[in-house]
Amino acid sequence: MSQPLLEVRNVVKRFGGLTAVDHVSFEVMPGRIIGVIGPNGSGKTTLFANVSGFQTPEEGEIRFDGRVITGMRPSVLCELGIARTFQIVQPFAGLSVFDNVVAGALRGGRTGLAEAKRKAAEVIDLCGLRPVSNQLAGALPIAGRKRLEVARALATAPKLLLLDEVMAGLRPTEVDDAIALVRKIRDGGVTVILVEHLMRAVMALSEELLVLQQGKLIARGDPQTVCNQPEVIRAYFGEARTSAAPANAQDHTTHA
Amino acid sequence: MNKFLSEWNNWQLVVALGFVLLCALGASAVESDYFIQVMVLAAIYAAVGTAWSIAGGLSGLLLLGYISFFGLGAYVDGLLFTKMGLNPWLCIVLGFFSAALLAWLISLVTLRFGLGEDYFAMFTVALSQVLKFVLLNWDYAGGATGIYLTVIEDNFWTLSFVDRKPYLYIALVMLVAVILVNYSIQRSRLGYYLAAVRENDQAAEALGINVRKVKTQAMIISGGLAGSIGAFYTQFATFIDPKQVFSLATNFEMLLGPVLGGRLSIIGPVLGASFLKPTQDFLRGWMGGDADALYLILYGAVLAIGILLLPKGAAHYVQIWHRKRYATSTPEEK
Amino acid sequence: MTFDVILQAVLLGLLQGGVYALVACGLTLIYGVMKIVNFAHAEFLTLGMYLAITAFHLGASPYLVALLIFGVVAVLGAGIQSVLIRPALQHPQINQMLITIGLSTMMIGAMQLIWGPNNQVLKLEWSGEAMELGGVRLTYVRLISFVAAALIAALAWWFLKHTRTGMAMRAASQNPQSARLMGIEVMRVNMITFGVGTGLAAMAGVLIAPAFFANPTFGTDYFILPAFVIVVLGTMGNFAGALIGGLIIGVAEGLGGLVFGPALRQLVSLLLFVVVLLFLPRGLFKGKVS
Numbered sequence: 025m026s027q028p029l030l031e032v033r034n035v036v037k038r039f040g041g042l043t044a045v046d047h048v049s050f051e052v053m054p055g056r057i058i059g060v061i062g063p064n065g066s067g068k069t070t071l072f073a074n075v076s077g078f079q080t081p082e083e084g085e086i087r088f089d090g091r092v093i094t095g096m097r098p099s100v101l102c103e104l105g106i107a108r109t110f111q112i113v114q115p116f117a118g119l120s121v122f123d124n125v126v127a128g129a130l131r132g133g134r135t136g137l138a139e140a141k142r143k144a145a146e147v148i149d150l151c152g153l154r155p156v157s158n159q160l161a162g163a164l165p166i167a168g169r170k171r172l173e174v175a176r177a178l179a180t181a182p183k184l185l186l187l188d189e190v191m192a193g194l195r196p197t198e199v200d201d202a203i204a205l206v207r208k209i210r211d212g213g214v215t216v217i218l219v220e221h222l223m224r225a226v227m228a229l230s231e232e233l234l235v236l237q238q239g240k241l242i243a244r245g246d247p248q249t250v251c252n253q254p255e256v257i258r259a260y261f262g263e264a265r266t267s268a269a270p271a272n273a274q275d276h277t278t279h280a
Numbered sequence: 281m282n283k284f285l286s287e288w289n290n291w292q293l294v295v296a297l298g299f300v301l302l303c304a305l306g307a308s309a310v311e312s313d314y315f316i317q318v319m320v321l322a323a324i325y326a327a328v329g330t331a332w333s334i335a336g337g338l339s340g341l342l343l344l345g346y347i348s349f350f351g352l353g354a355y356v357d358g359l360l361f362t363k364m365g366l367n368p369w370l371c372i373v374l375g376f377f378s379a380a381l382l383a384w385l386i387s388l389v390t391l392r393f394g395l396g397e398d399y400f401a402m403f404t405v406a407l408s409q410v411l412k413f414v415l416l417n418w419d420y421a422g423g424a425t426g427i428y429l430t431v432i433e434d435n436f437w438t439l440s441f442v443d444r445k446p447y448l449y450i451a452l453v454m455l456v457a458v459i460l461v462n463y464s465i466q467r468s469r470l471g472y473y474l475a476a477v478r479e480n481d482q483a484a485e486a487l488g489i490n491v492r493k494v495k496t497q498a499m500i501i502s503g504g505l506a507g508s509i510g511a512f513y514t515q516f517a518t519f520i521d522p523k524q525v526f527s528l529a530t531n532f533e534m535l536l537g538p539v540l541g542g543r544l545s546i547i548g549p550v551l552g553a554s555f556l557k558p559t560q561d562f563l564r565g566w567m568g569g570d571a572d573a574l575y576l577i578l579y580g581a582v583l584a585i586g587i588l589l590l591p592k593g594a595a596h597y598v599q600i601w602h603r604k605r606y607a608t609s610t611p612e613e614k
Numbered sequence: 615m616t617f618d619v620i621l622q623a624v625l626l627g628l629l630q631g632g633v634y635a636l637v638a639c640g641l642t643l644i645y646g647v648m649k650i651v652n653f654a655h656a657e658f659l660t661l662g663m664y665l666a667i668t669a670f671h672l673g674a675s676p677y678l679v680a681l682l683i684f685g686v687v688a689v690l691g692a693g694i695q696s697v698l699i700r701p702a703l704q705h706p707q708i709n710q711m712l713i714t715i716g717l718s719t720m721m722i723g724a725m726q727l728i729w730g731p732n733n734q735v736l737k738l739e740w741s742g743e744a745m746e747l748g749g750v751r752l753t754y755v756r757l758i759s760f761v762a763a764a765l766i767a768a769l770a771w772w773f774l775k776h777t778r779t780g781m782a783m784r785a786a787s788q789n790p791q792s793a794r795l796m797g798i799e800v801m802r803v804n805m806i807t808f809g810v811g812t813g814l815a816a817m818a819g820v821l822i823a824p825a826f827f828a829n830p831t832f833g834t835d836y837f838i839l840p841a842f843v844i845v846v847l848g849t850m851g852n853f854a855g856a857l858i859g860g861l862i863i864g865v866a867e868g869l870g871g872l873v874f875g876p877a878l879r880q881l882v883s884l885l886l887f888v889v890v891l892l893f894l895p896r897g898l899f900k901g902k903v904s
Binding site: 076103107110115118126136140176177 | 468469472473475476478479480482483484485486487488489490491
Binding site for chain 3: 336342344389390395397398399401402403406407409410413417532535536539572573574575576577578579580581582583584585587588591
């Protein structure tokens with residue numbers, strides 16, 4: 025099966041005078057973990073927003089599983105198999121962790137309620153959320169909420185999972201747990217694209233790396249090779265050295 | 281049994297139904313027509329409040345102008361019964377459908393992307409006053425004079441009774457029906473969708489939930505139920521006019537029950553209306569005509585302060601108690 | 615329908631529109647800064663009327679004490695904001711709306727208690743006198759109310775553009791979080807905004823007191839709906855929009871009364887409201903708040 029799961033062709037996204045995503049093209053093969061890195065404002069989150077249907081590109085085409093999905097709404101894309109987490113976590117704060125995941129497991133109606141509850145329990149176990157299953161999502165600490173975000177998206181049984189800075193705000197041990205979780209998810213057959221600032225996680229997980237700068241894709245390939253490329257070092261590493269420690273993810277920093 | 285009750289929704293259902301049963305039994309002992317009348321109105325308000333909670337509570341829609349549906353149902357019955365002799369029971373059904381249609385139209389127009397909640401709220405309020413205005417000036421429907429029903433003898437078939445008590449029993453049955461609808465929604469898939477949309481509609485969208493469709497469904501059910509209750513109201517009150525059934529004051533009164541009682545819960549609206557309506561009538565009667573001003577001040581103060589003190593409604597605290605009482609570790613709890 | 619009649623309706627509508635604009639400005643200001651729909655706004659107008667009437671009965675000309683009345687109501691408004699509205703700012707929208715509705719009811723009751731339920735009137739000696747221009751007759755009272763409203767609006771505009779507090783209000787209405795970060799005390803600004811907004815409504819009440827019968831529900835009966843329409847039409851939160859919108863609605867109502875008859879004047883506002891909400895939900899200024 026060598027057909028790419030996701031094809032992004034020449035996508036352009038503009039906001040007024042600013043071009044946030046500038047003719048970006050790449051392919052993602054099924055079963056891989058792809059990392060996307062780049063300095064602040066490079067367009068990573070905008071790219072995610074366009075792939076997951078929250079924004080529509082001005083130009084270009086996006087194909088998923090061979091099918092053109094440009095401009096389709098997020099709920100439709102979820103049915104097709106694309107799930108995402110949000111950079112600033114968006115839990116259903118007033119519902120329990122369990123109910124949060126059930127909401128995802130229902131898959132927009134494709135799964136019955138009883139089955140969804142069973143599936144939700146499985147996903148909760150996989151993500152290590154069993155101890156807090158009955159707690160209100162709003163009461164969880166940041167690590168738990170990030171985990172819940174992933175669990176909820178995973179419950180929709182996606183083919184492609186987009187993780188938007190899931191490591192931000194986590195302590196080192198939590199990061200290790202998160203890395204292990206992402207691996208488990210991929211081993212379960214889900215293709216993962218993760219946007220990350222934390223180099224340790226990116227290097228540990230990515231089989232392939234994409235580097236964005238000011239909306240353009242400036243490098244792609246094997247992580248070690250890419251990181252040694254001069255333009256990448258110039259664009260990104262100068263910043264990354266000073267921000268090696270995870271930033272406090274509670275404040276909303278402006279990313280493109 | 282304990283397992284059944286450990287779920288908040290089930291516990292609420294039992295309590296609510298038990299309460300209604302108590303009222304029904306208590307009513308058989310009451311002789312005062314006035315008191316029965318108050319109880320019927322309380323039951324109606326409770327039913328309207330419970331129906332409202334589906335859109336305004338569970339879905340989180342800022343459904344401020346709810347009386348449009350009630351008034352529409354009232355006039356559907358009033359007109360079809362008096363002008364065409366259509367059976368009132370059928371009118372109740374038609375009241376449901378016409379109000380549901382109105383709800384669908386409103387959703388179509390206002391639940392577009394990018395239109396905020398405030399606009400939705402103002403639109404629904406404005407619409408209720410437009411309807412009032414239209415009916416005030418529509419002579420066929422009685423204009424400002426309204427519609428009168430004449431009741432000579434008891435007739436179950438035409439939902440007309442000389443005695444007030446049968447109305448109470450029917451009202452209680454309607455209340456039970458609405459409670460059951462609310463309950464089954466909360467336990468169903470739709471309930472999950474509504475809760476997700478209420479909490480965070482962007483995240484809900486990302487999980488494959490069609491936010492607009494789900495909100496529309498809630499509106500249709502909620503509006504339709506109000507319409508059927510309105511239709512019943514006409515039969516009970518035997519007189520309706522636009523100022524009554526499209527009154528903004530009544531509109532906000534009807535929202536008091538669920539807001540103070542707890543709009544996310546099943547028992548909230550019932551408790552709210554059962555407490556507020558009789559208290560209101562009693563105060564009004566006690567304070568008398570000239571002291572109407574005092575009543576207004578007191579009422580407004582209770583509303584404002586009550587909401588400040590109980591932002592989530594009284595049922596929220598009951599739920600906290602319930603959670604402690606039935607604390608378990610199985611993932612089945614909602 | 616002669617040209618004179620139409621001109622009369624338009625000019626009268628314009629004069630009325632000026633007063634509408636003043637009321638709407640206060641409402642839009644409150645919405646812009648606090649994001650709250652003040653359902654009790656019309657009651658502050660009624661209060662202004664009653665205070666003017668009382669002042670008159672005590673021997674003072676309402677126009678002279680206008681400023682005093684503004685001050686009194688503004689302080690009252692600020693106080694009400696601190697007690698009733700500020701605690702609820704973190705609560706759901708519907709709660710906030712219902713609180714202002716409760717406030718509205720309380721104020722109607724209070725005014726009825728103090729001034730009684732019957733109509734009150736402020737009859738100046740020259741209340742009935744008018745200016746005649748061509749075939750058009752415009753009462754002095756209405757002319758003064760328009761001019762005064764325009765002056766007050768201009769003053770408020772200057773206040774918003776050139777004083778620190780005014781600029782703080784504008785900043786808070788555009789972006790409350792950034793405003794907070796810039797050191798603007800949002801709590802204080804909210805309080806002042808509510809005071810000023812309700813004060814403006816009261817001023818409008820003072821200006822129209824010589825022309826209308828006052829009763830406790832006067833504001834709600836005649837002014838709240840046009841005020842809402844104007845605020846939405848002019849874009850919620852947009853001060854200039856409220857001014858322009860006020861004039862437009864005033865004229866529209868005037869012409870509507872001419873076409874449909876005086877009893878159906880309200881219909882124009884209602885229909886316009888529904889139409890605006892359907893087709894122009896962002897208002898004339900497409901969501902921009904000045």
